Amino acid sequence: MSYRNYHLIEKNDKLKNWIAEKVELLKPENVWICDGSLEENQEILDGLVKSGVFTKLNDQKRPNCYLARSDPSDVARVEKCTYICSENEKDAGPTNNWMEPNKMRAILNEKFNGCMKGRTLYVIPFSMGPVGGDQSRIGIELSDSGYVVVNMRIMTKMGKAVLEALKEDQEFIPCVHSVGHPLEKGEKDLSWPCNQTKYIVQFPESHQIWSFGSGYGGNALLGKKCFALRIATKMCHEEGNALAEHMLILGLTSPENKKYYVCAAFPSACGKTNLAMLNPTLEGWKVECVGDDIAWLKLNKEDGRLYAINPEAGFFGVAPGTSMKSNPNAMLSCSKDTIFTNVALTEDGDIWWEGMSKEYPKGKIINWLGKEFNAETNQIDALPLAHPNSRFTAYAENCPVADKEYYENGCKPVPVSAIIFGGRRESTVPLVLQSRDWCHGVLLGASVASERTAAAEGTQGTLRFDPFAMLPFCGYNMGDYFGYWLSFVDKVKDPNTLPKIFNVNWFRKDNGRFLWPGYGDNSRVLKWIIDRIEGKEGSAVETPVGYLPTIESLDLTGLDDLPREDLQKILTVDIDAYLSEVVKIREYHSQFGDRLPAKLSAELDALEERLKQAKN
């Protein structure tokens, strides 16, 4: 077996043995230990272009950018094929697919046996969080996909420095990934090899990850959803004072120059990236981006506060709908050094997607499937030009509003003042509300429901519960996870040191029209949240579902066009709608049986009681 860069692993016996064992199973043609250098990256990129996987974009327009088109069947996370294989079925809980670990291991052994024939096995050492950081953790991904290597180099801290930091007795998370398409001698490769059979498997007790058959995003970039969420949730629960969450982290500076950090959990494709880098329409306010998808939080026992890091180093952002108008900072983040997946290619070698501009670009366009389209002839069978879940992979540090204080000082944990939950809800849920206290806030998280999006397979638009926006990402029983969240109030001397909890909804509609302008105007809601944190008098009214702003307490300067009836609609609590919501939440929670914390049921009962009283 020929190894490239063998010296990088030579001193670590545990790592060396693990790799050797896997090489025997996977049977690759050769092994490439990634050092993470620019030269190495360029070599892999050039190879991907040569083999037709990548198209290099126009260097004048998009320096150092590439386009990949996936197989049409491999465009999103596959939740049906995602498993939590705990020893005990009950520990995976009713919201996860489960299979007996031994049975799954037998399947995986069969699937992975020889699956890398004719291919290079890349060894990808990566750190989630800054290399050597207090809250950071290390993983090693084995993959037969060059696409995965160049994406992991953007999404994580990847390469030699990680191996140097990894001590022999230190834990690393072993991640094995294959596209599941071995090559026989002389067989020509596909531009996006994958397998119709897919397995995305987490073994929570032994902290192992195995992924087979897909090359796409959350299925294949194993540092992201598999490690930083599914395995990390389990590790945090074991340790007892940390959380791994599907949350953005933003720094918010007020006109008084006071800085606050806010985390927000919304389900996939429900606005995290947009909120994380928003340009406030309110004068004097500044938003800086720490992270747009995942937060690792840790309780500091001394001051009773939660401190957050972004375990990722890049954005894997939703492309459609992103424009210089809706999210200029995301557009600028992907103006260079970016990998685009499943977007359209324009005649001048640039990219395009629905919502980037009102009009189609001129000339010949190649859609995400490789089909030709022209604005003049307008063949509708080539639409949409970009897949609804097409994505850009961009360096966080290329974001114009990347939080300087954070990124230029070694990514040290930041103290969190507020946690926001939210989802995509046409009706019922108001623009913003504050929880009564921590436990009521946990109920808000446990009750998040959202209309389905393109980020995962399934019928779009139908409502599904997605507690804490973690439904596809919790690595253990979600009932236990609710209990764990509740327990934080008992871990601190004064509950006031914990972040205040809020719920938002940017997506209320009336006859198909959004009632709230959203995007940069969401800064008005952030300002209200700060007013609440600072205890500003008269900023809220108490309602059965929590504290809501009055129209007067929202800063609407410059929003004269917004009809006041619309505002009234999104700031009113519809008691009857909430009463039927309570029934649905209770039914949803009942699946957790004896793992549902009594304290959470009591919170829900109390909410129902308050609603009933308001009705009478």
Ligand SMILES: Nc1nc2c(ncn2[C@@H]2O[C@H](COP(=O)(O)OP(=O)(O)OP(=O)(O)O)[C@@H](O)[C@H]2O)c(=O)[nH]1
């Ligand atoms: N109406 C409205 N749409 C929004 C708003 N914020 C985001 N969106 C749209 O929601 C979609 C997804 O937004 P993102 O910010 O990419 O979602 P995300 O939560 O980061 O998604 P993942 O990366 O899948 O976890 C895009 O089409 C946005 O244009 C808003 O305030 N109002």
Ligand SMILES: O=C([O-])CC(=O)C(=O)O
């Ligand atoms: O995991 C992915 O493929 C993309 C993502 O951020 C999500 O779906 O939440």
Ligand SMILES: [Mn+2]
């Ligand atoms: Mn996400």
